[in-house]
Amino acid sequence: MAALMSAAQVKPSWFSAHNLLRGPKTGRASAVRAERSGVNHLTVASIRQQKPSMQAVYRRSVESRDSIRMGIPSKGRMAEDTMNLLDDCQLKVRKINPRQYAAEIPNVPGMEVWFQRATDVVRKLLSGDIDIGIVGYDMLREIGNEDDELVVVHDALGFGFCHLAIAVPSSWEDINSLPELLSDKRWSKDRPLRVVTAYMNLAERFFGDLGFENVELFTADGALEAAPAMGAADCILDLVSSGTTLRENNLKQIEGGRVLDSQGVLVASKTALLERPGTLEIVHELLERLEAHLRAEGLFMVTANVRGETAEEIATRLAANGGRLLRGLQGPTISPIFTAGEDNLPSSDGTFFAVSIGVPKSRIYEAVKEIRKQGGSGVLVFPLTYVFDEEPPRWNALINHLGLDSRDYQHLKIGGGIR
Ligand SMILES: Nc1ncnc2c1ncn2[C@@H]1O[C@H](COP(=O)(O)OP(=O)(O)OP(=O)(O)O)[C@@H](O)[C@H]1O
Ligand SMILES: O=P(O)(O)OC[C@H]1O[C@H](OP(=O)(O)OP(=O)(O)O)[C@H](O)[C@@H]1O
Ligand SMILES: [Mg+2]
Incomplete structure (x- = not known):
């Protein structure tokens, strides 16, 4: 308790302390218990360390x-x-x-x-x-x-897109990985590694899973990157996206210090x-x-006129040369092209076929070159709005997770509900 009190007292007001050495669960539980019983002798630090998820959540019917x-x-x-x-x-x-x-x-x-x-x-x-x-x-x-x-x-x-990562001062030349950070001789029970973060639950789990005890967690609402330079913390656990904020504050990420990927x-x-x-x-x-x-966002729709003997022959040729790239979602759609014949009625002379394929945007030029190599001309590229396939795998996963089977959903109508 003494460590907690002193840490809280010497920190600026936007910090609160949470020392894992005390056993976080006990600290939190007692704070919540005390709050429920109306006892009001908690330190500022221990009140702040209560996380929303630990506060009583009233679930409405x-x-x-x-x-x-x-x-x-x-x-x-x-x-x-x-x-x-x-x-x-x-x-x-x-x-x-x-x-x-x-x-x-x-x-x-x-x-x-x-x-x-x-x-x-x-x-x-x-x-x-x-x-x-x-x-x-x-x-x-x-x-x-x-x-x-x-x-x-x-x-x-x-x-x-961002990730939650530990960052240490760039000047710590010998510390470039998590094992190097945790095994540093500076950290002890009396002088733990001080980590400032807005992600107390995740930090607690991360260090808890590592079994690393010589750590003290502090929380703050913003500008965490300033804390090491101010001497208020040794390192930070914060979101990183481009990495600019870290660089500008002379901090660096370390190997093994990536705690969570997010989007x-x-x-x-x-x-x-x-x-x-x-x-x-x-x-x-x-x-x-x-x-x-x-x-659909990752794909372009490509159509081209390709000369060939039959639809099958073209499909085989595209698969042999274009591999997965020219296979489309399930396989290319290939159909004969009908042009106006002498009698002015549409007819196919069996030499040109229209090929339609969904191609990853990043590989569009590669695909166009390959189609051309296969005798393709008039290559058109369209944006796609939607690709509706069969039931999305994520839907099936959700239904499984909820312990339902597909028939439950078939019968569900607004106003009906699942009983
Ligand atoms: N630098 C970043 N790049 C990309 N995504 C980010 C970045 N920072 C945060 N995010 C994502 O955006 C979410 C919201 O962050 P944002 O900073 O916009 O709001 P906030 O931090 O909740 O609110 P505020 O900082 O204004 O109090 C985060 O939970 C995270 O998922
Ligand atoms: O790697 P970067 O691209 O530099 O982004 C990282 C920064 O973005 C977030 O802060 P934000 O801009 O949301 O400010 P906040 O701390 O006020 O939330 C995050 O807390 C970092 O400070
Ligand atoms: Mg933010």
Whole structure:
């Protein structure tokens, strides 16, 4: 306790301390217990160290409202990308008033959209105030803290890429890996490694899993990168994307110090999925649109006229020379080209065929060159809006996770619900 008190006292007010040596679980539990019993003798540090996920979350009964609610980030870097993604899926959010927190998606009747801070999206999923949410995976893991009420429906929405990593001063030339950091002789019970982070739950798990005890965690709300230079911490655990902020603050990442990879995810409340009529159906539609859009986003549609003897002969030739690249989704679509004959009626002389293939955007020029080599001409390249395939694998995974079978979903209609 003495270590905790002194650490908290010497730090600026935006720090709070959490020493793993004390046994974090005991500390937190006693703080929560004390709060419930109305005992008010806790130190500032121990009150601050309570994490939202540990605070009593009042879960509302699912019967208390009819509408389905989705929470999306109201501000910060996830907000615009979320709106753009929904837009791209023809799920434009209509805000009646820019200052209002509630909105709707006209294409999804029966669902309200609520603008929330990223942390609150997770908290409100846990409390039952919203049913579906879009948030960074980092936030989901930190605030959700592995609560099985939170079900990840789509784990790769393709924006908000970043990772949570340990960063140490660049001047520490001998420390370039996690083992080197942890085995440094400087750290002891009396002088633990001081790590500042906004991700206390994830930090606790990370160091706990490593069995590393000579560590003291501090939390702060922003500008963590300044803490080592100020002497307030030895290293930081924070989000990294381009790495610019670290570089500009003379910090570096170390091998093995990458704690979590993150991007935007679609999450739903398990209770809502199973009990709130219509939720599963809406999630299915969102998932289908997202999957179809995200698949299409990586592809161009290519059509070309290719000379050949038969459709089969062209297919064999393309497969032999273009391999996977010219195979398309399931295989190329090849059809005869009909031109106007002498009698002005369409006829095929069997020499030209139209080939249509979905090609990864990154390899488009390679594909065009190969098609040309195979006698292709008139190569047209189109953007793709959606690729709807069979039931998305993520849907099947969700149904399995919920312990349902596909028939349960077939019978689900808004207003029906799963019983
Ligand atoms: N540098 C970054 N690059 C890419 N994605 C990031 C980056 N920083 C954060 N994110 C992602 O965006 C989410 C929201 O972060 P953002 O900084 O926009 O808001 P916030 O930190 O929650 O709010 P604020 O900092 O304004 O209080 C994070 O949870 C993470 O998933
Ligand atoms: O690797 P980079 O591309 O430089 O990005 C990393 C920075 O981005 C985030 O901060 P943010 O800009 O969200 O500011 P905040 O600390 O106020 O949230 C994060 O906390 C880092 O400081
Ligand atoms: Mg931020």
